[in-house]
Amino acid sequence: MKVSFYHLGNSWIAFKGMVKKLGLETVDPPKITRKTLEFGVKHSPESACEPFKYILGEYRDLLEAGADTIFYMESSAEEACRIPQYMTGPKTILGRLGYKFDTIAWGGKEQKELLEDFRKVSPGLTMFKFKLVQLFGIIKLHYIEWLEDFVNQLRPYAIDKEKCNELMKTGLDLIDKAQSIPNLIKAKRKIKKLARQIKSDRTRKPIPILVVGDLFRILEHEANQHIFEKLGNVGIMPYRSFYLSHYYRKGGKIGPWGKKSFKYRRKFASRYINSTMAFGTLEAVGDTVRALKKNKVKGIIHLYNFTCMPEIVNSVIFKKIAKDFDVPLLSLVSGEHETVAHQDTRIEAFVDLLKK
């Protein structure tokens, strides 16, 4: 059995670590190319959102690369976005095209049911070990997110921006290789050591902004066209509101952490919206209101996909928030026809507005 996973930015490294801990063979997902998206666009229904098209294309790539089982993230029914249905849809479409494969889903269910699913691929798995494996996965996810934030917040100060990209690459390699928690801590130390060698100018004052939006566009660098990198290169400090590990802390029901942070965000959001929608959309509103009230950020960038339901609701709400707090807002909607130049021009104009 060869297990593989779709990218979801760098999150696949954590999934890989988890699957390896279960004692299964893994295949690294091939890089996303233009062909991946083209395949997805060709075979998916027209009003499907961009993630569906990406994921469909990626599944094909994974199966071509030799995998026969796909490990993917699942959400609870409470989260009404369409992403939880995105396994059954591609499976029907790929089945029609002659591809056959098994799946493992992580999340969305009670621990006991999840354990039964995982026992099918790894017989003799005990509850204790299963919890440890999940804990390791979440911690690894947390380290990856830490690294992304660390590099993003270093980039505006760095003099040679290329060095930051190198740091990101070596850092991810180090985290990928670390298969235990002490090794992860060692990797973090090493990354910090490497970061100190990068020449930086701490007298600069980068403008802080908040990047909010749907999970896929924030996590997947191919889909958001490396927006965090671009912003860092022009002297903007991008913060983000969505972290996948937060979601698993709450949805995975593994530990007590994380719940509190969701509660206060909901409290801040309640003035604008107070009903469950999907994957941290409500929390994103809460985060934005909190950051604006404390005067921590000076602008908002809202990323979302064409036909993404919860984010369309959110786009209306962000417009109102931007009006109330009098801050600039850039809504970047993308479909499969999005080009690099299109996004670049809009970001440039937005940055000019911020710097005035």
Place this chain on the structure above:
Amino acid sequence: MVKIGIPRAGYGQYYCQLWKTFFEELGFDVVLSSETTKQIVDNGVKHSDTDICFAIKIYVGHVLELKDKVDHIFIPSMSGYRNQYLCSYHMALPYLIKNMFPDLKLLTGKLGSDRPEMRQGLFEIAKKLGKKNEKELQSAIRAAWEAENQEEREDISSSATERWKKAEYKIALVGADYITKDKFCLMNLPGLLKKENAILKNMNHPQRRSGLDRKTAGFNVRWAIEQDMIDRFFDAIEWEDIDGIIYIMPFSCGPCFLFQEQVINEYNEKPVLVLNVDESQNETRIKTRIEAFIDVVKGKKK
């Protein structure tokens, strides 16, 4: 007297009779918005966000029509059946409208689709308006259930008539109630079919429940409305009298497309016509498609 307006669109199409009777029994003036017209749709499209689903655009039009006529507009936040949810637009509808038009006076609360949750939600809303007498509330809700049952009975009795037997082709209409009950969205579909000697049956009250267990059929969808539609679709497939199925959905409806991919393209024993409704529709366009569809049905019947 306090005037309450109920938009006759979206979830109002399912429950407007119930809500109307409930508030009238409590002594409020209730104003229903008029049937959907071209002007309402244009107004809704003009004032709402471009990407939103067409059903919500119609809803916005109805809200704007009621705006100056009433004191409160009743827009509840609906939340499906016990294990199922609605699409994010319906769940966040009052917040969406509130952020679009901050000046509107809304009457909101959380309502569930099954009766105990609905009752509890309605009681809380009535208490907000100052009606705290428990007995009064109980009698009002009883009258409201009665009105709802009455409506259902009328619907069922009107279907099995002479016309049904006479018609050569029987076509089932599958769709959410906020489209199939709306005459504007249907685009004179019954009339067009009548010309072709066919009759349209709205599947909203199925003659018999399908024997398919939801879970064994493999379509355990998370959205209440779409689950309903899948059941209706299988009802239509199993019902021998039905010759063809028209599946109607609002443009850019989120969950519908998955249903279309997984169910309609897989179970194609009977001819299916998929219609997308949006603001730029006209009768001629539909007419050509209906004629072609009837030809297919004819061919299959022979």
